[in-house]
Amino acid sequence: MANELGIFSVDKLNMTTIKDYLKGGGQASDDELILLINLCKQNNMNPFMKEVYFIKYGNQPAQIVVSRDFYRKRAFQNPNFAGVEVGVIVLNKDGVLEHNEGTFKTPDQELVGAWARVHLKNTEIPVYVAVSYDEYVQMKDGRPNKMWTNKPCTMLGKVAESQALRMAFPAEFSGTYGEEEYPEPEKEPREVNGVKEPDRAQIESFDKEDYAARKIEELKEKAQPQKEVVEETGEVIDEITAEDF
Missing domain, CATH: 1.10.8 (Helicase, Ruva Protein; domain 3)
Structure with missing residues (x-):
């Protein structure tokens, strides 16, 4: 290899x-x-x-x-490239939007977006892109997936940077999309003997106490003496005592 x-x-x-x-x-x-x-x-x-x-x-x-790294690598090879800036857009505790430098925020700031600015040598106005968290966060089973839960600022910053680089160099990157912009594919659940494995939502909503109570009731029903009806006479016979009712 x-x-x-x-x-x-x-x-x-x-x-x-x-x-x-x-x-x-x-x-x-x-x-x-x-x-x-x-x-x-x-x-x-x-x-x-x-x-x-x-x-x-x-x-x-x-x-x-x-990958975002490919966009960046190709941009650095372009003689017209003059640098890129990336940051996140947050809502502070007073409800005011702030544009942070880099993919960093404090615990009391809410992540709402990201921005990127690509500078070119042949123009005074840089290419600027801002993206919304709600539009690009990747969900799984109703909540952000693992990467977007652990590194939301980093992931959203990559989205903004990839878009800005594509916009700055359309001839280089036409028809491509970044890894952060595609939803994570849902893996098909495994199936054994006709029974499919539960998904994340089913696992998290599983009630152990309710399941145990239902199983106990099922066992009690199975343990009850069964009564047999004699077809010829219509008599009901107890399986344990064999006495008529």
């Missing part, structure tokens, strides 16, 4: 290589692989160096997303 990466050339990228070495490649359709190959060749991207991600779960359509 190391040798394959060391001699990687986007011109030699093919379906066999992707199926053999790229995670999810073996599950993809030919059309999905062709789309990935064409995107990589068009933008000179290396999927094995995490410049572009190929996300495939089960029978769900594949997602092809570009």
